[in-house]
Amino acid sequence: MKSIILAAAASLSVASAQGIPDEVKETADFLLRQGLEDRVGYQTTEDLTTEVGARLGGSEAEARARDWAVEHLEELGFSNVRIEEFTMPYWARDYEYAAIAEPFPQELHITALGNSVGTPEGGLTGEIVRFETLDDLIEAPMDNALRGKIVFVDEGMTRTQDGSGYGVAVRKRSGAANEGAKRGAIAALIRSVGTDEHRFPHTGGMRYEDGVRKIPTAALSFPDAEQLQRALERGPVSVTLDMAVETKQEVTSGNVIAEIPGQTDEIVVIGGHLDSWDLGTGAVDDGAGIGITTGAAKLILDHVNETNEKPLRTIRLVYWGAEEVGLLGARAYAEQHRDELSKHAVAAESDFGAREIWKMDTRFGEDKIGLGRDMIRVLAPAGVALGNNQAGGGPDVTPLRAMGVPVVTLRQNGWDYFDLHHTADDTFDKIDPDELAQNVAVYAAFTWMAANTPGGFRADDAATPSE
Amino acid sequence: MKSIILAAAASLSVASAQGIPDEVKETADFLLRQGLEDRVGYQTTEDLTTEVGARLGGSEAEARARDWAVEHLEELGFSNVRIEEFTMPYWARDYEYAAIAEPFPQELHITALGNSVGTPEGGLTGEIVRFETLDDLIEAPMDNALRGKIVFVDEGMTRTQDGSGYGVAVRKRSGAANEGAKRGAIAALIRSVGTDEHRFPHTGGMRYEDGVRKIPTAALSFPDAEQLQRALERGPVSVTLDMAVETKQEVTSGNVIAEIPGQTDEIVVIGGHLDSWDLGTGAVDDGAGIGITTGAAKLILDHVNETNEKPLRTIRLVYWGAEEVGLLGARAYAEQHRDELSKHAVAAESDFGAREIWKMDTRFGEDKIGLGRDMIRVLAPAGVALGNNQAGGGPDVTPLRAMGVPVVTLRQNGWDYFDLHHTADDTFDKIDPDELAQNVAVYAAFTWMAANTPGGFRADDAATPSE
Numbered sequence: 001m002k003s004i005i006l007a008a009a010a011s012l013s014v015a016s017a018q019g020i021p022d023e024v025k026e027t028a029d030f031l032l033r034q035g036l037e038d039r040v041g042y043q044t045t046e047d048l049t050t051e052v053g054a055r056l057g058g059s060e061a062e063a064r065a066r067d068w069a070v071e072h073l074e075e076l077g078f079s080n081v082r083i084e085e086f087t088m089p090y091w092a093r094d095y096e097y098a099a100i101a102e103p104f105p106q107e108l109h110i111t112a113l114g115n116s117v118g119t120p121e122g123g124l125t126g127e128i129v130r131f132e133t134l135d136d137l138i139e140a141p142m143d144n145a146l147r148g149k150i151v152f153v154d155e156g157m158t159r160t161q162d163g164s165g166y167g168v169a170v171r172k173r174s175g176a177a178n179e180g181a182k183r184g185a186i187a188a189l190i191r192s193v194g195t196d197e198h199r200f201p202h203t204g205g206m207r208y209e210d211g212v213r214k215i216p217t218a219a220l221s222f223p224d225a226e227q228l229q230r231a232l233e234r235g236p237v238s239v240t241l242d243m244a245v246e247t248k249q250e251v252t253s254g255n256v257i258a259e260i261p262g263q264t265d266e267i268v269v270i271g272g273h274l275d276s277w278d279l280g281t282g283a284v285d286d287g288a289g290i291g292i293t294t295g296a297a298k299l300i301l302d303h304v305n306e307t308n309e310k311p312l313r314t315i316r317l318v319y320w321g322a323e324e325v326g327l328l329g330a331r332a333y334a335e336q337h338r339d340e341l342s343k344h345a346v347a348a349e350s351d352f353g354a355r356e357i358w359k360m361d362t363r364f365g366e367d368k369i370g371l372g373r374d375m376i377r378v379l380a381p382a383g384v385a386l387g388n389n390q391a392g393g394g395p396d397v398t399p400l401r402a403m404g405v406p407v408v409t410l411r412q413n414g415w416d417y418f419d420l421h422h423t424a425d426d427t428f429d430k431i432d433p434d435e436l437a438q439n440v441a442v443y444a445a446f447t448w449m450a451a452n453t454p455g456g457f458r459a460d461d462a463a464t465p466s467e
Numbered sequence: 468m469k470s471i472i473l474a475a476a477a478s479l480s481v482a483s484a485q486g487i488p489d490e491v492k493e494t495a496d497f498l499l500r501q502g503l504e505d506r507v508g509y510q511t512t513e514d515l516t517t518e519v520g521a522r523l524g525g526s527e528a529e530a531r532a533r534d535w536a537v538e539h540l541e542e543l544g545f546s547n548v549r550i551e552e553f554t555m556p557y558w559a560r561d562y563e564y565a566a567i568a569e570p571f572p573q574e575l576h577i578t579a580l581g582n583s584v585g586t587p588e589g590g591l592t593g594e595i596v597r598f599e600t601l602d603d604l605i606e607a608p609m610d611n612a613l614r615g616k617i618v619f620v621d622e623g624m625t626r627t628q629d630g631s632g633y634g635v636a637v638r639k640r641s642g643a644a645n646e647g648a649k650r651g652a653i654a655a656l657i658r659s660v661g662t663d664e665h666r667f668p669h670t671g672g673m674r675y676e677d678g679v680r681k682i683p684t685a686a687l688s689f690p691d692a693e694q695l696q697r698a699l700e701r702g703p704v705s706v707t708l709d710m711a712v713e714t715k716q717e718v719t720s721g722n723v724i725a726e727i728p729g730q731t732d733e734i735v736v737i738g739g740h741l742d743s744w745d746l747g748t749g750a751v752d753d754g755a756g757i758g759i760t761t762g763a764a765k766l767i768l769d770h771v772n773e774t775n776e777k778p779l780r781t782i783r784l785v786y787w788g789a790e791e792v793g794l795l796g797a798r799a800y801a802e803q804h805r806d807e808l809s810k811h812a813v814a815a816e817s818d819f820g821a822r823e824i825w826k827m828d829t830r831f832g833e834d835k836i837g838l839g840r841d842m843i844r845v846l847a848p849a850g851v852a853l854g855n856n857q858a859g860g861g862p863d864v865t866p867l868r869a870m871g872v873p874v875v876t877l878r879q880n881g882w883d884y885f886d887l888h889h890t891a892d893d894t895f896d897k898i899d900p901d902e903l904a905q906n907v908a909v910y911a912a913f914t915w916m917a918a919n920t921p922g923g924f925r926a927d928d929a930a931t932p933s934e
């Protein structure tokens with residue numbers, strides 16, 4: 001056993017010679033161990049979710065979140081703290097109600113899907129036509145057989161550690177309304193995209209297809225989907241749906257930015273999204289990501305201040321605005337920083353709750369994949385294994401990735417993330433401070449290495465920025 | 468080992484000679500084993516909670532539940548199926564809203580406590596004064612220090628198997644408003660009486676003390692109580708409360724009754740309560756009790772029909788109405804059957820969810836305690852142990868107990884009962900069919916023994932009914 005460890009250590013130092021310098025890894029290791037004791041991250045999440053609470057993209061509450069963020073980041077001692085504003089269309093739920101009308105009158109717990117139109121005033125009533133899956137609806141004939149009906153897409157979601165069940169299930173959030181409308185339906189209900197069995201409907205954004213009639217659409221909680229299914233087993237069921245929404249053409253939102261200045265004009269971006277859905281207080285989505293990346297950056301800031309040694313690259317902490325309603329902050333960031341994107345060395349967003357990181361995926365140049373292996377040597381003691389080189393990087397990093405910026409996903413255990421996701425039950429009390437601290441530790445160590453690895457993470461033949 | 472079993476069997480037959488006849492125990496054992504496979508109980512709970520749903524005492528939905536019950540009980544083949552009406556005052560929630568007004572504006576999830584008055588139209592706003600426990604409020608001086616304030620009694624509830632944490636915690640449901648009002652408060656909030664950590668406020672009845680000003684009172688969900696506490700750690704907090712309720716002087720409710728006629732005029736009563744709170748569909752409280760006792764009675768009915776042998780005593784299945792709002796059905800039953808109470812041999816209500824029965828408490832005459840030991844010989848294979856002789860018998864049995872009717876409590880595992888109790892999340896999907904069947908089995912075996920044990924369960928020197 002000992003000889004294996006020695007051999008590993010030997011190969012480590014060989015790899016280091018061509019990759020991440022030993023002193024960088026040593027500092028990263030120091031940050032990792034410090035991070036496991038961190039409470040700044042947890043406190044940041046607590047402050048945001050308590051002092052602001054829910055903060056829908058474009059709302060007055062999101063504006064208060066930006067003010068809170070600027071104050072918080074300045075207090076922590078970051079540089080260049082600023083809000084970068086952008087404008088956006090606004091959608092908010094006003095009122096929502098559903099009930100079985102016949103034959104078993106009773107209320108159903110629903111929530112409008114983001115961007116849904118409302119019903120006519122006073123609501124609408126229609127017979128339910130249930131589809132086991134979205135594909136069953138897609139395969140249904142286009143013969144107006146659903147005219148006057150309400151479609152109910154009753155597809156479930158599989159619980160997985162990596163959250164892969166979401167990608168499959170989430171299609172119905174837009175699909176039910178679009179495919180229903182094409183066939184004459186007057187409204188669309190879905191079983192919530194979620195894995196819990198509590199009476200919380202899950203909201204989430206939907207998009208109408210161009211040229212398709214817009215029909216109101218909402219999600220039923222798990223118990224209500226089960227109830228509707230049981231009612232349907234007994235015969236025809238009609239449901240009343242009454243929803244009102246509020247929209248505005250143009251409101252102001254913004255990204256909040258803070259930095260630890262580096263020695264070069266290159267940039268490493270980490271962050272989370274500041275907005276949340278309106279139902280919960282946005283703790284696991286994404287107060288946690290805000291806390292995790294702030295805690296990590298603050299650990300690095302303290303180290304930089306103590307040693308008086310700047311990182312090679314600027315570490316930029318970004319709190320994206322208006323993520324939930326269509327990655328609007330992410331798009332604005334990519335647009336506003338277009339000229340600077342070639343200087344973005346790597347980007348990573350934390351947006352998957354507060355449970356422990358168990359894997360690191362990268363998207364590095366093919367000749368730089370070894371840097372991921374190198375990083376894992378430092379991160380492994382925290383329980384992180386190396387994944388693949390097809391990282392997504394997090395939703396708000398998507399536009400950067402599309403522009404060629406290398407990205408990393410520090411993958412968290414998402415086993416119960418979709419129990420709370422986009423529900424009223426997404427509240428601070430669900431977060432374990434030690435698990436959140438593991439995230440802070442891994443982000444701090446990763447970010448330090450990302451900011452101090454010479455040569456960066458793009459393929460050497462790619463257009464790399466000069467230093 | 469074998470010799471121990473033989474010895475036990477020998478002592479069993481000695482006990483039997485003075486207690487429950489062997490052939491009665493044999494049939495009880497047969498019913499127990501049949502009951503473990505039962506699905507009538509589960510189906511009954513499904514039908515009630517699906518086809519009626521929530522059914523607040525005195526509401527139109529409760530009336531539909533009675534109609535459903537009559538049809539269901541007649542279909543199952545019971546005799547003398549009937550509704551015994553009574554009148555009652557009516558209370559219902561109309562509208563409820565709470566929010567932190569200052570300094571962190573955000574909505575709080577509350578629910579009005581049953582019988583609470585509403586707020587003035589447009590709501591009221593006051594500074595929160597938090598009390599860690601109800602006793603802290605009771606000990607606060609009577610000097611009008613709470614004038615214009617909203618009291619917040621933040622007392623928690625201990626999770627226990629036997630539900631004993633409830634008795635302690637439930638005092639605050641009336642106490643917060645009464646003790647707050649005595650000290651000048653304008654409203655009272657409590658941390659929900661419950662053991663879950665989800666965003667479901669728990670409702671439940673409260674009573675105003677005579678001569679005390681009536682102030683509106685509501686329960687916060689666990690996450691909202693935590694949130695309010697965190698806000699208070701940061702300084703003064705004011706809350707807006709807006710509630711409207713509807714009351715009527717006199718509406719109709721009723722108990723539903725079905726029987727298996729016996730050979731004598733003595734009666735054994737089992738049942739559950741038909742009404743529920745308005746938030747959930749009343750599955751664990753008390754659709755389960757309705758299902759369990761109906762399944763048990765149906766097993767006995769089938770046996771009686773097959774063997775053409777009547778039980779000694781009439782088995783009367785009672786679905787009490789309007790339990791949640793003050794045991795109104797129970798009181799009406801005791802009143803309407805006053806002349807018959809001396810013929811009630813024993814009574815037992817199932818009203819504690821659908822988890823397995825683990826203990827049997829009795830309240831028999833002191834010289835009849837041996838009958839409890841005798842019954843346990845039959846029930847033990849289902850996992851039931853003997854408890855004490857101070858049984859409550861269930862809430863709707865309270866007035867009968869007070870009139871000297873022997874009672875039994877078949878105690879269920881209540882470990883997570885108060886997670887769901889009186890919340891929107893009390894829905895059918897939470898019930899395990901096999902656990903419910905264990906209840907059916909135990910009730911069927913118990914009820915058969917209760918109906919066929921000569922001499923009954925009152926002390927021999929008590930005024931026992933003639934046969």
Ligand SMILES: [Zn+2]
Pocket residue numbers: 273285286323351352
């Ligand atoms: Zn998110």
Ligand SMILES: [Zn+2]
Pocket residue numbers: 285324422
């Ligand atoms: Zn989200």
Ligand SMILES: [Zn+2]
Pocket residue numbers: 740752753790818819
């Ligand atoms: Zn009950």
Ligand SMILES: [Zn+2]
Pocket residue numbers: 752791889
């Ligand atoms: Zn109850």
